[in-house]
């Protein structure tokens with residue numbers, strides 16, 4: 580019913596529109612179309628999109644820094660949830676990260692996103708209680 584393809588620059592407007600509507604996905608700095616295009620160019624073929632016909636119904640950003648893999652912005656169009664789209668997007672991205680020699684990947688889940696956290700937990704992603712995420716604007 581759905582197909583999974585690498586997320587391409589031309590898919591970004593539809594992906595951004597999906598991410599903006601998705602509860603639990605935070606659009607932040609680094610999410611302008613130009614910055615996202617740069618991210619895709621740095622990490623070719625790893626971010627994934629799900630399509631039903633010509634419509635983008637799911638997307639995940641994925642890449643790595645040579646040491647750790649990172650997944651961001653996983654979202655699936657509500658009416659296509661619970662049929663395996665999210666799982667397929669994550670499995671494809673993780674397989675590609677493994678193929679690049681990566682041995683660990685990280686995600687950030689918002690504190691108030693319990694259903695998102697459950698989705699990851701059921702697939703073996705661990706809470707990292709020994710660390711707290713920190714950041715600063717550059």
Ligand SMILES: CC(C)(COP(=O)(O)OP(=O)(O)OC[C@H]1O[C@@H](n2cnc3c(N)ncnc32)[C@H](O)[C@@H]1OP(=O)(O)O)[C@@H](O)C(=O)NCCC(=O)NCCS
Nearest residue numbers: 601603653654655660661662663664665666688695698701
């Ligand atoms: C989290 C999210 C991406 C999951 O996407 P999804 O496409 O619904 O996920 P899946 O369909 O692969 O899996 C969800 C459930 O669907 C069910 N399911 C999966 N494949 C199925 C199938 N073929 N038939 C019937 N049910 C199925 C399973 O019960 C699965 O539950 P499990 O986690 O116990 O395995 C989606 O809910 C979403 O977009 N949420 C809002 C944004 C968000 O929170 N993103 C995460 C940010 S960290």
